[in-house]
Amino acid sequence: MxxxxxxxxxxxxxxxxxxxxxxxxxxxxxxxxxxxxxxxxxxxxxxxxxxxxxxxxxxxxxxxxxxxxxxxxxxxxxxxxxxxxxxxxxxxxxxxxxxxxxxxxxxxxxxxxxxxxxxxxxxxxxxxxxxxxxxxxxxxxxxxxxxxxxxxxxxxxxxxxxxxxxxxxxxxxxxxxxxxxxxxxxxxxxxxxxxxxxxxxxxxxxxxxxxxxxxxxxxxxxxxxxxxxxxxxxxxxxxxxxxxxxxxxxxxxxxEDGLWLRHAVQANLMAQRLAHGLRRHPAASLPFDVQSNEVFVVLPERSVAALEALGFGFYRWTTPPGVDGVLIRLVTCWATEARDVDNLLDAL
Amino acid sequence: MxxxxxxxxxxxxxxxxxxxxxxxxxxxxxxxxxxxxxxxxxxxxxxxxxxxxxxxxxxxxxxxxxxxxxxxxxxxxxxxxxxxxxxxxxxxxxxxxxxxxxxxxxxxxxxxxxxxxxxxxxxxxxxxxxxxxxxxxxxxxxxxxxxxxxxxxxxxxxxxxxxxxxxxxxxxxxxxxxxxxxxxxxxxxxxxxxxxxxxxxxxxxxxxxxxxxxxxxxxxxxxxxxxxxxxxxxxxxxxxxxxxxxxxxxxxxxxEDGLWLRHAVQANLMAQRLAHGLRRHPAASLPFDVQSNEVFVVLPERSVAALEALGFGFYRWTTPPGVDGVLIRLVTCWATEARDVDNLLDAL
Amino acid sequence: MxxxxxxxxxxxxxxxxxxxxxxxxxxxxxxxxxxxxxxxxxxxxxxxxxxxxxxxxxxxxxxxxxxxxxxxxxxxxxxxxxxxxxxxxxxxxxxxxxxxxxxxxxxxxxxxxxxxxxxxxxxxxxxxxxxxxxxxxxxxxxxxxxxxxxxxxxxxxxxxxxxxxxxxxxxxxxxxxxxxxxxxxxxxxxxxxxxxxxxxxxxxxxxxxxxxxxxxxxxxxxxxxxxxxxxxxxxxxxxxxxxxxxxxxxxxxxxEDGLWLRHAVQANLMAQRLAHGLRRHPAASLPFDVQSNEVFVVLPERSVAALEALGFGFYRWTTPPGVDGVLIRLVTCWATEARDVDNLLDAL
Amino acid sequence: MxxxxxxxxxxxxxxxxxxxxxxxxxxxxxxxxxxxxxxxxxxxxxxxxxxxxxxxxxxxxxxxxxxxxxxxxxxxxxxxxxxxxxxxxxxxxxxxxxxxxxxxxxxxxxxxxxxxxxxxxxxxxxxxxxxxxxxxxxxxxxxxxxxxxxxxxxxxxxxxxxxxxxxxxxxxxxxxxxxxxxxxxxxxxxxxxxxxxxxxxxxxxxxxxxxxxxxxxxxxxxxxxxxxxxxxxxxxxxxxxxxxxxxxxxxxxxxEDGLWLRHAVQANLMAQRLAHGLRRHPAASLPFDVQSNEVFVVLPERSVAALEALGFGFYRWTTPPGVDGVLIRLVTCWATEARDVDNLLDAL
CATH class of the missing domain: 3.40.640.10 (Type I PLP-dependent aspartate aminotransferase-like (Major domain))
Incomplete structure (x- = not known):
C-alpha cells in the first residue's frame, strides 16, 4: 500500500x-x-x-x-x-x-x-x-x-x-x-x-x-x-x-465523523504493539509510560546503529547522563501498520 | 465546467x-x-x-x-x-x-x-x-x-x-x-x-x-x-x-513546464477582452492602462448596483474626489473564460 | 549671565x-x-x-x-x-x-x-x-x-x-x-x-x-x-x-510653585518679540501664527547665510515648493533674554 | 555626614x-x-x-x-x-x-x-x-x-x-x-x-x-x-x-582621574570589614567568597528580624533548600563608612 x-x-x-x-x-x-x-x-x-x-x-x-x-x-x-x-x-x-x-x-x-x-x-x-x-x-x-x-x-x-x-x-x-x-x-x-x-x-x-x-x-x-x-x-x-x-x-x-479519533486509536495501538515488543528485548529499557503514539527507548549503540544501517528512520535523543545506551524516539501514526512495527521488532 | x-x-x-x-x-x-x-x-x-x-x-x-x-x-x-x-x-x-x-x-x-x-x-x-x-x-x-x-x-x-x-x-x-x-x-x-x-x-x-x-x-x-x-x-x-x-x-x-505563463496569458487576454468591451460602454471610463489582469473602471452607481443585483462579484474601490461615478475593480485569472467576460459585458 | x-x-x-x-x-x-x-x-x-x-x-x-x-x-x-x-x-x-x-x-x-x-x-x-x-x-x-x-x-x-x-x-x-x-x-x-x-x-x-x-x-x-x-x-x-x-x-x-508657567511665559514673550521684529523686516514672511515659543520665518538665502556666518544657531527647515527663500526655525526658551532676541534682529 | x-x-x-x-x-x-x-x-x-x-x-x-x-x-x-x-x-x-x-x-x-x-x-x-x-x-x-x-x-x-x-x-x-x-x-x-x-x-x-x-x-x-x-x-x-x-x-x-576606582576600593574594603565581622558571628555563614562589594550571609531568622526591627536595610534573598536560616544580601558602596559597618556588626 x-x-x-x-x-x-x-x-x-x-x-x-x-x-x-x-x-x-x-x-x-x-x-x-x-x-x-x-x-x-x-x-x-x-x-x-x-x-x-x-x-x-x-x-x-x-x-x-x-x-x-x-x-x-x-x-x-x-x-x-x-x-x-x-x-x-x-x-x-x-x-x-x-x-x-x-x-x-x-x-x-x-x-x-x-x-x-x-x-x-x-x-x-x-x-x-x-x-x-x-x-x-x-x-x-x-x-x-x-x-x-x-x-x-x-x-x-x-x-x-x-x-x-x-x-x-x-x-x-x-x-x-x-x-x-x-x-x-x-x-x-x-x-x-x-x-x-x-x-x-x-x-x-x-x-x-x-x-x-x-x-x-x-x-x-x-x-x-x-x-x-x-x-x-x-x-x-x-x-x-x-x-x-x-x-x-x-x-x-x-x-466531521470521528476520523481524527480512529486515526489516533490506530497510532496508539501501534505504539502499544511497539512498546510491547521492545519490552521483551533484553537490552531495551523504556523510560516513560507509553500512553499515546510516541515510544522512547534506550538501546545499545550497536542496536541503534544496526537499525539505522537497515534504513529505519528515527531520532537519536539527548541521552540523560548516567544512562548506558542511546535514547531514541519512535513515533507511530495513522498510517503505521502492524507489519511496519513487526518489521522493526524483527530487525531488532 | x-x-x-x-x-x-x-x-x-x-x-x-x-x-x-x-x-x-x-x-x-x-x-x-x-x-x-x-x-x-x-x-x-x-x-x-x-x-x-x-x-x-x-x-x-x-x-x-x-x-x-x-x-x-x-x-x-x-x-x-x-x-x-x-x-x-x-x-x-x-x-x-x-x-x-x-x-x-x-x-x-x-x-x-x-x-x-x-x-x-x-x-x-x-x-x-x-x-x-x-x-x-x-x-x-x-x-x-x-x-x-x-x-x-x-x-x-x-x-x-x-x-x-x-x-x-x-x-x-x-x-x-x-x-x-x-x-x-x-x-x-x-x-x-x-x-x-x-x-x-x-x-x-x-x-x-x-x-x-x-x-x-x-x-x-x-x-x-x-x-x-x-x-x-x-x-x-x-x-x-x-x-x-x-x-x-x-x-x-x-x-516546471511553463504553466504559470500560460495561466498568465489567459488572465491577461481576458482582461483585454473585458477592457475592450468596457471602453465601448458610453458611461464607462478606465483610469489606468490595462496591462495585466486587473481592470479598474468608473461606472455610474446605477450600473454598479445593477451588476451587484445580478450576482456579479467585484470590489468597490475608494473613488477619487471629483470623479463622477463609482470606481470598481474587476480581476481576471487563469480560470476566467471568454463567456464569463461576455456575460458581464452583456449584463452591463 | x-x-x-x-x-x-x-x-x-x-x-x-x-x-x-x-x-x-x-x-x-x-x-x-x-x-x-x-x-x-x-x-x-x-x-x-x-x-x-x-x-x-x-x-x-x-x-x-x-x-x-x-x-x-x-x-x-x-x-x-x-x-x-x-x-x-x-x-x-x-x-x-x-x-x-x-x-x-x-x-x-x-x-x-x-x-x-x-x-x-x-x-x-x-x-x-x-x-x-x-x-x-x-x-x-x-x-x-x-x-x-x-x-x-x-x-x-x-x-x-x-x-x-x-x-x-x-x-x-x-x-x-x-x-x-x-x-x-x-x-x-x-x-x-x-x-x-x-x-x-x-x-x-x-x-x-x-x-x-x-x-x-x-x-x-x-x-x-x-x-x-x-x-x-x-x-x-x-x-x-x-x-x-x-x-x-x-x-x-x-x-511645585508655577515655575513651569513662568518659564513658558518668558519663552512665549521672547517669541512674540522675535516675531514682531521679523514682521518688520521687508524680506521676511512668517507662514504660521506665532502662538508659543517657535518662530518659523522665510528669509532670503543671503540673510540666512549671513546669520549663520555671525554664529547664530538655528535649523534650516525643508522649504515648501514654490516658496522663494529659505524657511528657518527659531526657538526661544526660559533662558532667552530680550537682548538675545534684539541681538539677532539687529544682525538681520 | x-x-x-x-x-x-x-x-x-x-x-x-x-x-x-x-x-x-x-x-x-x-x-x-x-x-x-x-x-x-x-x-x-x-x-x-x-x-x-x-x-x-x-x-x-x-x-x-x-x-x-x-x-x-x-x-x-x-x-x-x-x-x-x-x-x-x-x-x-x-x-x-x-x-x-x-x-x-x-x-x-x-x-x-x-x-x-x-x-x-x-x-x-x-x-x-x-x-x-x-x-x-x-x-x-x-x-x-x-x-x-x-x-x-x-x-x-x-x-x-x-x-x-x-x-x-x-x-x-x-x-x-x-x-x-x-x-x-x-x-x-x-x-x-x-x-x-x-x-x-x-x-x-x-x-x-x-x-x-x-x-x-x-x-x-x-x-x-x-x-x-x-x-x-x-x-x-x-x-x-x-x-x-x-x-x-x-x-x-x-x-577622568580615577575616582571610580577609589570609590570601588572603599566599597570593597567595607565589604571585607563586614565579612570579617560576620565570620566571627557564631551563627553566621557566608556561602560565597567576598571579592567585591556584596556580602551574602545566612543568619538565623531571629537575627534577621532583629536587624530589620532596628531599621537596617537589606534584602532577604531566596534561601536555597536545605539551608537552615535566612539568606540576606548586604551591599556596600563608595559612601559606606567604617562606622556604618561597625554599627551593623554591633547590632548583630
Whole structure:
C-alpha cells in the first residue's frame, strides 16, 4: 500500500495525507469561493466544531502547529508578560523562538517536567515567586500545557484540573498545545469537551497535520475577547489563507465523523504493539509510560546503529547522563501498520 | 465546467485550484518523506527554479504572499530601518501591518505612485532627504516594488532599471512583490531573469496562489547572505511546513513546464477582452492602462448596483474626489473564460 | 549671565538647566533613599501633580520625551493596532521609529495638518475608512495630538474637544504630546486640567527638559487600567531610574510653585518679540501664527547665510515648493533674554 | 555626614550622588550647548575613555544599566538569535524582560553558575548542543558575562579568557555586564584594558550609577560595525538625551582621574570589614567568597528580624533548600563608612 510509512518512525509528520483529506480537497475544488475565510466550508467547520466540543467555540484554521501555538499565546499574553510551560514543551524546544516573536518578547518560563507532565508543586512555587516579583520581573499571564506530552505520556483529567485550577485562581489564561490531542483523548476515553474547556482550558491548538492532514491545525477559543484579539493577528502574521476553503476542508474531513479519533486509536495501538515488543528485548529499557503514539527507548549503540544501517528512520535523543545506551524516539501514526512495527521488532 | 469563476471577478484568489496542481498533490502523496523541506520535491524545485531564472537562486516556498513579502523584507531590513514602497503597494495597504510585525517595527515609507508605478524623481527626493536625517530618523535600507502593480499597470524593464539602479547606488536591498509577476512577464514578453535579477532585484516574492495554486508562493533570493538570514526566520514565524512536499509540489506544477505563463496569458487576454468591451460602454471610463489582469473602471452607481443585483462579484474601490461615478475593480485569472467576460459585458 | 543662550536659537533643548532645578537636585542629595521610585520625593510629586491637575492622576517620571511618548502610546495600542497623529508630529518625524519599537510594530497614520493642527474632517474621514477595513488593516486605537504644535501654533480648547470627542466616540484612547504644553497653557490662559483631561485626553506627556530641567518628563495618566499597563513597561525599556529621587526632584522644582508657567511665559514673550521684529523686516514672511515659543520665518538665502556666518544657531527647515527663500526655525526658551532676541534682529 | 548611607545596605543604588559628580553637573551648566551628544563634554569623554582603555573605543552614555545591557545585546544579536548568560545574571533576573524587548524576542539561555561564575564546561556543552540545532532552534550569537558577579565573586582574568576564547572561536560576540566592573578591577589589580578587551570582550556596560553617579552608564564598544549598529538604536529606544552634556559630565567626574576606582576600593574594603565581622558571628555563614562589594550571609531568622526591627536595610534573598536560616544580601558602596559597618556588626 502506497501510504504506508514503512520504515520511517522519525515523526508523525513524515506520513502522507490520508485519502479522506485528499478527497475533501477535491470536493471543495469547485468554482469560485469567497476568500479569507468567508467561504461556506469555513462556516460549516465552525458549526461542526461547536457541536463536537459542546460549547460556543471560535475556530481559526491555520497551516502549522507553530502558528497555532504562537498566535494563541500572543493573544493571551502582553509583551511584558510571561508564559509558564513545561521544560519539554514544543514551544520551548522546537519552534525556533516563534512564541517570543509572536508575543513580542514575552518570556517562556519552563518548569521541570520529568515525564512531560508539569508538577503542580513546581507550578505553585513558580506562581508564588512570580507574584512577589514586582516591576523587575515579567508577570506570568498564561499557562501552557501539552497533551499528549512530548514524552508520550498523558495527563489524567484530574491532573489537568489541578494545574488549570491553580492557574485560573490567579487569573492566568490557559492554553493547551494539542498537536496530539486526539491521541490523548483516545487514551483517556473522554469527550473532547472533557479534555479541553471542562478541564480548564481557554484555548486549544488542535492538531490536524500529524493526524492525517496536509497542513491544517484548528485553534479553538472558548472566550470571546480572546477570540477577537486572536483574529487580529492572523493576517498580520501571514497566516490567513486567501483560499481558506482548502484549509477548512482538511479539518472537516478529520473532524466531521470521528476520523481524527480512529486515526489516533490506530497510532496508539501501534505504539502499544511497539512498546510491547521492545519490552521483551533484553537490552531495551523504556523510560516513560507509553500512553499515546510516541515510544522512547534506550538501546545499545550497536542496536541503534544496526537499525539505522537497515534504513529505519528515527531520532537519536539527548541521552540523560548516567544512562548506558542511546535514547531514541519512535513515533507511530495513522498510517503505521502492524507489519511496519513487526518489521522493526524483527530487525531488532 | 466546474472550475469556471463564472460571475466572480472580485479577485484572482476566489478561483479554485487548477487541475495540474491537484494532480501534483496526488503525485507526491506516496509513502513517507523527510519533513521540513528535506524532501526530494523541494530539492527538485530548487533545481528547477535555478534553471528557470538562469542564476544561482535560493528558493523558499511559503503558503501566503503576506508571509513571502514580510519575511523577505525582514531579512533585508534592520528593525531600526525603513522600506521605501509605492503608496498603492499591497504591503502598505492590505497586509494588516505584517511587514512591520516581521521587521520588528521598521517603517514603510510609501511614495506617490499615481498609476501604481513609482516615480524615479520621488524616489530620488526621498533618498536624498533620508540620507541627511541622522540619528533622529529611520535609515532606508530596502526598496520594494510591485510588478504587475496594484493598479494593473506594468513597469517596463527600463523603468525598473532606473529605480533599482538608484536604490542600489546607495546600498539598498531591492525586493519585488511579484504576486502577479507572471502576468507582467506575459505582458512584457521578457525572460524571468530579465524581469527579476537582471532588472536589479535581490529578492522576489513569486506568486503561485493567484495563478492556480492552492496556497503556495516562492521567495527567490539571489544573494547568499540574504538567503541565510531569511532561512532563520521561516520556522520562527510558523511558516515552515512539516509536510513541505505538498507546498513544493504546487510550485513544481506551475513552474516546471511553463504553466504559470500560460495561466498568465489567459488572465491577461481576458482582461483585454473585458477592457475592450468596457471602453465601448458610453458611461464607462478606465483610469489606468490595462496591462495585466486587473481592470479598474468608473461606472455610474446605477450600473454598479445593477451588476451587484445580478450576482456579479467585484470590489468597490475608494473613488477619487471629483470623479463622477463609482470606481470598481474587476480581476481576471487563469480560470476566467471568454463567456464569463461576455456575460458581464452583456449584463452591463 | 552664564545661563543665557546668547546666539543659539536652534532648540529649547540647547539651554542649560535652570537654577531652581539644580537646587532641587542638591536638596535631595542627602543620605540613602529607596530606589526605583519608592523614595519620598516621587511620592510628593504624585501628590503635587494630582493637586495641580485637579484629578486622580498616575504620574510616571522618565528622562526623555521620546520615552514618554512611546511608552504612553504602547500602553494604549495593541501591537496590531494603529495611532492617528498629525503629519508634523514629533512621534512621526523625529523619534527614529521609537513609537513603532515600543508598540511592537503598530503603525502611525499621519493626517494632513497644514499648520500643525489636525483637521477634524481629515480625522473623520480616516476613522470612517478604517472602520470598514476589516482583517486586512490595522485598527486605529489611539489618537495622539501635539500641543503646542510642532509649527508653533496652539489648539483652542474647542478645537481639542472636537478632535478628542470624535475619537472617544469610537473608543480610541487619547494622548497628548505636551513637550511644550506649558507654552500652550501660557498662551491659552487656561488651567492644566482644562488643557488636558477636561479637553478629552487620557494620557499626557508633560515636558520638563525643554522648560528648564536636565532630563525629566512626566507622563500623566488619568485612567487606572492604562496606568497599570504603562507601569509594566518602564523597567522593561530601561527607563526606570534606580535613583529616581533625582528625576522627581527636577519635576518638583518646575511644578511645585508655577515655575513651569513662568518659564513658558518668558519663552512665549521672547517669541512674540522675535516675531514682531521679523514682521518688520521687508524680506521676511512668517507662514504660521506665532502662538508659543517657535518662530518659523522665510528669509532670503543671503540673510540666512549671513546669520549663520555671525554664529547664530538655528535649523534650516525643508522649504515648501514654490516658496522663494529659505524657511528657518527659531526657538526661544526660559533662558532667552530680550537682548538675545534684539541681538539677532539687529544682525538681520 | 549627610552622604552616609547609615543603616541602608539594600543596594549600592540607594546611595546619594558623590560630590564630584554634583560639581561636574554644575560645571557644565553654562550657556547653550549642542544637543543629542554633539556637545564638547561628550567629545571629551570619548577621548578620555579611549585613553583609559588604551584602545579605539566607541563610547555611548546612557542613564541606566538596563538600557546599557539591552542596547548592547540588541546590537550583537539578531531577533532570531540567542544569548548565553549565567543563571544569576541581572539581564536574566532583574530587568523585567528588557533584553528580550530590545532584541525583539531573541532568547536568553542561562547556564548554571553556582557562585555567579559560568562554568566553562557548561558553556562548551551548550554551544555544542546549539550548533546541531538546525532551523528549529535559536542560534546562539552572543555571550554575556557579569563582572563582578551578582553573588559578589570576581572572575580571574584566566577564567574570563577561557570563556570568551571558547565563545569567539565559534563566532559569538562577547558582552560584559560591568555594572560593578570597578569593584572587580579594584579586586584584581589589573588595568581596565586587561579586564575588558584584552580579556576578550567586544562590548562593555560600564557602570556609573552604583559607583557615585546620578544616572549614568557608559557602553564601550571596541568594534566599529557593532558601534554603528548600536548607535542607531539609542534614539529609537528613548535613550538619547537632548542635554547629553549632563550625562557625559557624570562619567567624566568618575573616569577622568580615577575616582571610580577609589570609590570601588572603599566599597570593597567595607565589604571585607563586614565579612570579617560576620565570620566571627557564631551563627553566621557566608556561602560565597567576598571579592567585591556584596556580602551574602545566612543568619538565623531571629537575627534577621532583629536587624530589620532596628531599621537596617537589606534584602532577604531566596534561601536555597536545605539551608537552615535566612539568606540576606548586604551591599556596600563608595559612601559606606567604617562606622556604618561597625554599627551593623554591633547590632548583630
Amino acid at each position: 502506497t501510504e504506508a510509512i514503512r520504515k520511517n518512525f522519525a515523526s508523525d509528520n513524515i506520513a502522507p495525507v490520508c485519502p479522506e483529506v485528499m478527497a475533501a480537497l477535491a470536493r471543495v475544488n469547485e468554482g469560485s469561493a469567497a476568500s479569507y475565510g468567508e467561504d461556506s466550508e469555513t462556516s460549516a467547520l465552525a458549526v461542526r466544531m461547536a457541536d463536537l466540543f459542546e460549547c460556543r467555540t471560535w475556530v481559526f484554521p491555520v497551516a502549522t502547529g507553530t502558528a497555532a501555538n504562537s498566535l494563541a499565546l500572543s493573544a493571551a499574553t502582553a509583551p511584558f508578560g510571561a508564559v509558564i510551560c513545561d521544560q519539554s514543551a514544543h514551544i520551548n524546544n522546537d519552534e525556533a523562538g516563534a512564541p517570543e516573536f509572536f508575543m513580542h518578547g514575552a518570556r517562556l518560563m519552563p518548569l521541570p517536567s520529568p515525564d512531560g507532565r508539569m508538577d503542580p508543586g513546581a507550578l505553585d512555587t513558580a506562581l508564588t515567586l512570580n507574584a512577589g516579583g514586582g516591576v523587575h520581573t515579567s508577570p506570568v499571564q498564561t499557562l501552557s500545557l501539552t497533551q499528549s506530552t512530548e514524552w508520550g505520556t498523558v495527563y489524567s483529567l484530574d491532573q489537568l484540573d489541578a494545574l488549570t485550577g491553580r492557574a485560573r485562581a490567579v487569573g492566568l489564561t490557559t492554553h493547551l498545545d494539542g498537536a496530539r490531542l486526539g491521541n490523548a483523548i483516545a487514551a483517556l476515553g473522554c469527550s473532547p469537551a472533557e479534555a479541553t474547556w471542562k478541564a480548564g482550558f481557554d484555548m486549544v491548538s488542535l492538531g490536524g497535520t500529524k493526524n492525517g492532514a496536509m497542513a491544517a491545525e484548528a485553534v479553538l477559543i472558548f472566550e470571546e475577547d480572546l477570540a477577537q484579539n486572536f483574529l487580529r493577528r492572523i493576517k498580520r502574521s501571514g497566516h490567513l489563507w486567501s483560499k481558506q476553503r482548502y484549509l477548512s476542508a482538511q479539518l472537516m474531513a478529520l473532524f | 466546474t472550475e469556471a469563476i463564472r460571475k466572480n471577478f472580485a479577485s484572482d484568489n476566489i478561483a479554485p485550484v487548477c487541475p495540474e496542481v491537484m494532480a501534483a498533490l496526488a503525485r507526491v502523496n506516496e509513502g513517507s518523506a523527510a519533513s521540513y523541506g528535506e524532501d526530494s520535491e523541494t530539492s527538485a524545485l530548487a533545481v528547477r527554479m535555478a534553471d528557470l531564472f538562469e542564476c544561482r537562486t535560493w528558493v523558499f516556498p511559503v503558503a501566503t504572499g503576506t508571509a513571502a513579502n514580510s519575511l523577505a523584507l525582514s531579512a533585508a531590513t534592520a528593525p531600526f530601518g525603513a522600506v521605501i514602497c509605492d503608496q498603492s503597494a499591497h504591503i502598505n495597504n492590505d497586509e494588516a501591518g505584517a511587514p512591520e510585525f516581521f521587521m520588528h517595527g521598521a517603517r514603510l515609507m510609501p511614495l506617490p505612485s499615481p498609476d501604481g508605478r513609482m516615480d524615479p524623481g520621488a524616489l530620488d527626493t526621498a533618498l536624498t532627504l533620508n540620507a541627511g536625517g541622522g540619528v533622529h530618523t529611520s535609515p532606508v535600507q530596502t526598496l520594494s516594488l510591485t510588478q504587475s502593480t496594484e493598479w494593473g499597470t506594468v513597469y517596463s524593464l527600463d523603468q525598473l532599471d532606473a529605480l533599482t539602479g538608484r536604490a542600489r547606488a546607495v546600498g539598498l536591498t531591492t525586493h519585488l512583490d511579484g504576486a502577479r509577476l507572471g502576468n507582467a512577464i506575459a505582458a512584457l514578453g521578457c525572460s524571468p531573469a530579465e524581469a527579476t535579477w537582471k532588472a536589479g532585484f535581490d529578492m522576489v516574492s513569486l506568486g503561485g496562489t493567484k495563478n492556480g495554486a492552492m496556497a503556495a508562493e516562492a521567495v527567490l533570493i539571489f544573494e547568499e547572505d540574504l538567503a541565510q538570514n531569511f532561512l532563520r526566520r521561516i520556522k520562527r514565524s510558523g511558516h515552515l511546513w512539516s509536510k513541505q512536499r505538498y507546498l513544493s509540489a504546487q510550485l513544481m506544477a506551475l513552474f | 552664564t545661563e543665557a543662550i546668547r546666539k543659539n536659537f536652534a532648540s529649547d533643548n540647547i539651554a542649560p538647566v535652570c537654577p531652581e532645578v539644580m537646587a532641587a537636585l542638591a536638596r535631595v542629595n542627602e543620605g540613602s533613599a529607596a530606589s526605583y521610585g519608592e523614595d519620598s520625593e516621587t511620592s510628593a510629586l504624585a501628590v503635587r501633580m494630582a493637586d495641580l491637575f485637579e484629578c486622580r492622576t498616575w504620574v510616571f517620571p522618565v528622562a526623555t520625551g521620546t520615552a514618554a511618548n512611546s511608552l504612553a502610546l504602547s500602553a494604549a495600542t495593541a501591537p496590531f493596532g494603529a495611532v492617528i497623529c498629525d503629519q508634523s508630529a514629533h512621534i512621526n518625524n523625529d523619534e527614529a521609529g521609537a513609537p513603532e519599537f515600543f508598540m511592537h510594530g503598530a503603525r502611525l497614520m499621519p493626517l494632513p495638518s497644514p499648520d500643525g493642527r489636525m483637521d477634524p474632517g481629515a480625522l473623520d474621514t480616516a476613522l470612517t475608512l478604517n472602520a470598514g477595513g476589516g482583517v486586512h488593516t490595522s485598527p486605529v486605537q489611539t489618537l495622539s495630538l501635539t500641543q503646542s504644535t510642532e509649527w508653533g501654533t496652539v489648539y483652542s480648547l474647542d478645537q481639542l474637544d472636537a478632535l478628542t470627542g470624535r475619537a472617544r466616540a469610537v473608543g480610541l484612547t487619547t494622548h497628548l504630546d505636551g513637550a511644550r504644553l506649558g507654552n500652550a497653557i501660557a498662551a491659552l490662559g487656561c488651567s492644566p486640567a482644562e488643557a488636558t483631561w477636561k479637553a478629552g485626553f487620557d494620557m499626557v506627556s508633560l515636558g520638563g527638559t525643554k522648560n528648564g530641567a536636565m532630563a525629566a518628563e512626566a507622563v500623566l495618566i488619568f485612567e487606572e487600567d492604562l496606568a497599570q499597563n504603562f507601569l509594566r513597561r518602564i523597567k522593561r525599556s530601561g527607563h526606570l531610574w534606580s535613583k529616581q529621587r533625582y528625576l522627581s526632584a527636577q519635576l518638583m522644582a518646575l511644578f | 549627610t552622604e552616609a548611607i547609615r543603616k541602608n545596605f539594600a543596594s549600592d543604588n540607594i546611595a546619594p550622588v558623590c560630590p564630584e559628580v554634583m560639581a561636574a553637573l554644575a560645571r557644565v551648566n553654562e550657556g547653550s550647548a549642542a544637543s543629542y551628544g554633539e556637545d564638547s563634554e561628550t567629545s571629551a569623554l570619548a577621548v578620555r575613555m579611549a585613553d583609559l582603555f588604551e584602545c579605539r573605543t566607541w563610547v555611548f552614555p546612557v542613564a541606566t544599566g538596563t538600557a546599557a545591557n539591552s542596547l548592547a545585546l540588541s546590537a550583537a544579536t539578531a531577533p532570531f538569535g540567542a544569548v548565553i548568560c549565567d543563571q544569576s545574571a541581572h539581564i536574566n533576573n532583574d530587568e523585567a524582560g528588557a533584553p528580550e524587548f530590545f532584541m525583539h524576542g531573541a532568547r536568553l539561555m542561562p547556564l548554571p553558575s553556582p557562585d555567579g561564575r559560568m562554568d566553562p564546561g557548561a558553556l562548551d556543552t551548550a554551544l555544542t548542543l546549539n550548533a546541531g540545532g538546525g532551523v528549529h532552534t535559536s542560534p546562539v550569537q552572543t555571550l554575556s558575562l557579569t563582572q563582578s558577579t551578582e553573588w559578589g565573586t570576581v572572575y580571574s582574568l584566566d577564567q574570563l579568557d577561557a570563556l570568551t576564547g571558547r565563545a569567539r572561536a565559534v563566532g559569538l560576540t562577547t558582552h560584559l555586564d560591568g555594572a560593578r566592573l570597578g569593584n572587580a578591577i579594584a579586586a584584581l589589580g589589573c588595568s581596565p584594558a586587561e579586564a575588558t578587551w584584552k580579556a576578550g570582550f567586544d562590548m562593555v556596560s560600564l557602570g556609573g550609577t552604583k559607583n557615585g553617579a546620578m544616572a549614568a552608564e557608559a557602553v564601550l564598544i571596541f568594534e566599529e560595525d557593532l558601534a554603528q549598529n548600536f548607535l542607531r538604536r539609542i534614539k529609537r529606544s528613548g535613550h538619547l538625551w537632548s542635554k547629553q552634556r549632563y550625562l557625559s559630565a557624570q562619567l567624566m567626574a568618575l573616569f
